[in-house]
Amino acid sequence: MVDQMSFSDLEAFAKECIAADRYPNDRHTFTMFRCDNGGVVPFELTVEHHTGSKKENFRGEILGVCSECGSKQRVFSFTGAHRKPLRVERPVCQCGHNEFLVGECERFEGDEGLTGFFDEGVVVGKCARCGQNRALVYTD
Numbered sequence: 259m260v261d262q263m264s265f266s267d268l269e270a271f272a273k274e275c276i277a278a279d280r281y282p283n284d285r286h287t288f289t290m291f292r293c294d295n296g297g298v299v300p301f302e303l304t305v306e307h308h309t310g311s312k313k314e315n316f317r318g319e320i321l322g323v324c325s326e327c328g329s330k331q332r333v334f335s336f337t338g339a340h341r342k343p344l345r346v347e348r349p350v351c352q353c354g355h356n357e358f359l360v361g362e363c364e365r366f367e368g369d370e371g372l373t374g375f376f377d378e379g380v381v382v383g384k385c386a387r388c389g390q391n392r393a394l395v396y397t398d
């Protein structure tokens with residue numbers, strides 16, 4: 259299990275990715291992905307791109323194998339029933355490691371009331387070995 263404090267720089271990185279500073283009136287949320295069996299753990303990731311997926315506007319799913327219990331689960335999904343799998347990516351850090359702590363930052367327009375509209379988001383990963391942060395996919 260990883261210390262909660264160690265995610266603050268990943269959160270800051272995610273906010274930088276979607277330029278949160280430039281949207282002071284919007285609401286930003288940051289969530290770490292947890293294993294279904296509990297706990298924020300590193301995952302070995304497979305990024306599955308579906309039809310219509312673009313670099314700045316991902317469609318598809320991110321699957322992860324939990325480094326602690328070995329279960330395979332859907333970490334992130336942003337797709338539709340009519341979309342077909344196109345290709346897969348298996349992210350590897352520059353250091354050669356392939357397990358990442360994964361978090362998502364989302365921006366919602368406006369900071370008042372309950373009904374902010376989703377604007378854009380980013381899924382980020384932190385290498386479980388060297389700590390390097392990277393953007394995995396952007397959603398818009």
Ligand SMILES: [Zn+2]
Nearest residue numbers: 293295324327
């Ligand atoms: Zn697990």
Ligand SMILES: [Zn+2]
Nearest residue numbers: 351353385388
């Ligand atoms: Zn690394």
